[in-house]
Amino acid sequence: MLSPNEFRDRYPESELSDELPDSPVSSLRDLQYLYGKLYTLATTGGGEYAPYLTPDAAxxxxxxxxxxxxxxxxxxxxxxxxxxxxxxxxxxxxxxxxxxxxxxxxxxxxxxxxxxxxxxxxxxxxxxxxxxxxxxxxxxxxxxxxxxxxxxxxxxxxxxxxxxxxxxxxxxxxxxxxxxxxxxxxxxxxxxxxxxxxxxxxxxxxxxxxxxxxxxxxxxxxKLSKLVTKNKADNSSGDATDLVTGEPSRTVGTAEDPQNYFLGKQLEKFPGLDIENAWRSHPISEDAAVTVMNAEAFVEACTYRTFGAKVYYLPYFFGQLTPERVYRLYEMLFSAVEDGSDATPIELAYMEERELDDSDARLRFYVSAVMPHQMSRYDVFGETLNGRLHFPRELAFTHNRFVRNASAFNTDTDWTAPLPKNDKWGLLSANDEQLHAVSTGWYFYQTFAERDDAEADADDPRIEALVSVLSGDAIAVDVLLEEYVTRIIDGESDDDFEGFPSFLVASQFAQLCALADGDLDLLKTNDPGKNQIALKPTYERLTMPTLEEILIADGGYPAEQKLESFIDETPALSPAHDDDEDSVTSERRGAFLLGALVGDIGSYQEYHEDRSTTLVDQYPVKSITRARIKKVTQETVAKTLTYTRQEKKSGQRYPGTKAEHIVERLRETVLDPDPDDWEIDTDDLRFYYALGVTYGMNDHPDWDQQSSDANDELTADEEN
Incomplete structure (x- = not known):
């Protein structure tokens, strides 16, 4: 195969123009034909018989x-x-x-x-x-x-x-x-x-x-004789207009192609197929059909497997096929064929795109996923010609920026951030592998319900989410919440987590916020009660006084400002989004606050009471429903009051109730209203309860930061 430089030398602009289709790429067949044409030029050259040869076979x-x-x-x-x-x-x-x-x-x-x-x-x-x-x-x-x-x-x-x-x-x-x-x-x-x-x-x-x-x-x-007899056809051919070139010619109906589309058992492409008359449903000329078959080397180089499916991510340039754009496209395809790394076509395209100038902003991708089945059947879903590198690339960068900078995961105080970070969890650290995670689907594998990939099917939400991100389509909030909650509930009973899966929940929330970024618009919902979840959060880096400067008023947890800021800056929880006609935001906030109290008191039980079973274990996510939430709240508040009295008897002097900043809000959102009338659905309720538990378990002084500050003070004293 010619190198990109050899290709340019062998086919100067005037000669290359004569070989290119006259019309822009507007269908998968157009794109396959272009790939096949470039492959033929790069391997066997031009000429009448060149597309029929297979120089790479031996x-x-x-x-x-x-x-x-x-x-x-x-x-x-x-x-x-x-x-x-x-x-x-x-x-x-x-x-x-x-x-x-x-x-x-x-x-x-x-x-x-x-x-x-x-x-x-x-x-x-x-x-x-x-x-x-x-x-x-x-x-x-x-x-x-x-x-x-x-x-x-x-x-x-x-x-x-x-x-x-x-x-x-x-x-x-x-x-x-x-x-x-x-x-x-x-x-x-x-x-x-x-x-x-x-x-x-x-x-x-x-x-x-x-x-x-x-x-x-x-x-x-x-070779042509095989194009009209596939799937036991006698002679699926006839005179028609070639759908690729637009010219009248002898067309064939059962030709192969690199993606196994338009076959007798490919019902999505050929509904109600009559084998002998397939050339009428999908007329492609003999020469065009063979050229399409030659696209296989480039198509295969731009595909990868994940979740049991085959993902196609095929680059091309939108608009007229100028020689310069075709040279650049050939460079990308050649690199994909020759690359020996595990990089996906998306990562390779990203590396190529960094070298493109502004005039090449027309770079697009054909995106689809194909699920193979027995008996040569293939399910195709998520197909689009309008995929853009922008979406997976920006999602990876947005996620990293969010984890690195947002106050939800960062603080400039002696108190922990609302949610934990962990360098061993890919979604809780800003890392160079995030684009790889997004493009391979690992981004969703970490947060969605686990499945057996050997038995994957075309309805797999992980594949749907991946194809949506690659093509710039929005993911339904309902799908995310259902997948998140299923994974959390499984995680609660998974020995690998050693307790409540707080890092999993924090990872899911980071992903949810990245998808909700307004510049990407990758979340959608038809439920007015979930509109706020799809809104971009506006977290500012939280700055508070040090512990020494804070008037401790609630039993040693100077966290009221932190809770206030987190709720106000999370659209799904913020009172600013409360609506008399839609009380779901308030209900969601109630579920979060209950989780925060359960996590807070549960941590107290574990570290101060040395209990092996805490409120977190007593009220797992799967147990939380609209019917039970008021009872759980009452019991949790009662337990909080018990520990408040115990601490006061032991000599702790502070006014009010332990975790009072949470308890008082709970009274307003859960205890006074009647949850029997709530409208929030179960997955919504449970996810934000789990988020609250994660928040509450992480609500304590930042011991590492305090130790570091103390060491700095000692060093300063020694120098003085």
Whole structure:
């Protein structure tokens, strides 16, 4: 395959323009055709027969010993005969780069079939006898194939093929070929291409198949014959307008393509398919169909697997196909083919995009995911031609910025931030792998309900979320909450978490906030009660006085300002979004506050009471419902009052109730109203309860920060 520089040199702008389609890419077929055209130009060059060749099929044989076995035939006289000059009737040699075009190989990927071309690729390490049989079949099988003989009968040079078939009827000639092959290989096995050289003029040279027009046409007809008989069709072809070129031509209906679309069992693309009339439903010309098939190398290089599905992320430039844009596109495709890393096409495109100038802002991607099933069925979903690198890239950057800077995870005080960070959790640290996580789907694997990827299906919400992000479509808030809560409930009973899965909940919340960023607009909901969840949070870095400067008024937890700020800056919880006609925000805030109190008191029980079972264990997320929330609140507040009295008896002097800043808000949101009349749905209720538990468990002095400050003071004293 030509390098990008070689491609530019081989095809200057004027010549490349003649090879390009006249219209912009407007469909998957257009894009596949463009990829196939570029691949053909880069491997076999231009010309009528170039799209039909498969130069990469035997690429691993190039420059290997005994990799090309050539039967030499002289048809220049009255009777065809084997060559009697040196090197004799069979030449065993090396398959080299300069012979790729000359042998004219066209692979037919079928276990028991013969290749479309007279040149045939044998299996690996075939024994000499088998290779001898393949060599003889160039005369006895290929030259006598029905399609080949039909093509020969209508071609001026068809007589050359007929002479090969004639020679194949002579036992003496066949025995001589076998003996020469075995002798040439020295009795050793080999992996090789089998082909012929033919002398057609008495004073002429022996010609390769690629130099004989009749061989090329027969090869072309054999390959085309397979495009109209797939899925047991007799002849799915007819005259129609080619959907790629827009020109009237003979079209085929059952052609293969790199993504297995438009097949008989691909119901999404061919509903109610009539095999024989498939060319009417999806007319594509013979040459265009073959060119589309040649797109496979580039298409495969721009795909990757995740969640049991195959994700296609195919770059192209929106608008007219200028030579300069095509050069840039070829650079991207070549890099994808040659890249040996685990980087996804998205990451490779990102690295390429950093080198693009402003005029290349038209970069787009075809995005889809395909779920394979048994019996050659494929489900296609999430398909779009308007994917942009902007969405996965910006989501990764937004997530990192949020975790790095937002007050929800950061504080400039001696008190912890509202939610915990952890460098060992990918979504709780700003890291260079975030784009990889987004593009592979790992971003959602960490937060969504766990599933068996071996039994994944097209309804997998993780795949839907991934395709939505890649294509810039919004994800439903309902889907996120349902997946989050299911994963949290599973996590509560998972031994890996050693208690409440607070890092999981914090990761989910960070993801939710990143998706809600207004510049991305990747969240949607049809439920007015959830509109606030889809709003971008406006967290400012929280700054408060140090502990020494705070008048401790609530039993040692100077956290009222922190709670106030977090609630006000979280749209889903903020009183600013309360509405008389929609009380769900207030109800959600009540669930959060209850969780915060349960987490706070639960932590107190664990660290001060040395209890192995705390309120956090007593009231798991799965137990929280509208019917139970008031009872849980009453019991939690009662437990809080008990610990308040105990601390006062032990000599603690402070007015009011322990965690009073939470308790008083709970009275306003849960205890006084009647939760029986609440409208919030269960997943919404449970997620924000879990968020509250995480908040409450993390609501304490920042011991690391205080220790660091103390060390700084000691160092300063020593210096003085």
């Amino acid at each position: 690429r691993d044989l190039v420059d290997t010993d005994d990799s090309l076995i050539v039967v030499r035939i002289d048809v220049s006289g009255d009777e065809p005969k084997l060559a009697d000059d040196a090197p004799g009737p069979v030449l065993v040699t090396r398959y080299t780069n300069d012979l790729i075009q000359q042998v004219g190989h066209s692979k037919y990927p079928a276990a028991r079939g013969i290749d479309h071309s007279v040149t045939h690729q044998a299996g690996r390490n075939s024994d000499p006898e088998k290779l001898a049989r393949y060599a003889k079949e160039r005369l006895t099988r290929w030259a006598t194939d029905d399609v080949v003989t039909t093509a020969a009968s209508g071609h001026p040079e068809g007589w050359v093929i007929n002479r090969l078939a004639e020679l194949g009827t002579r036992e003496g000639a066949l025995e001589a070929i076998e003996e020469a092959v075995v002798r040439g290989l020295g009795g050793e096995s080999a992996t090789a291409l089998l082909t012929v050289q033919v002398k057609t003029e008495r004073d002429g040279d022996y010609r390769w198949p690629g130099d004989i027009a009749a061989f090329n046409e027969a090869m072309r007809q054999r």
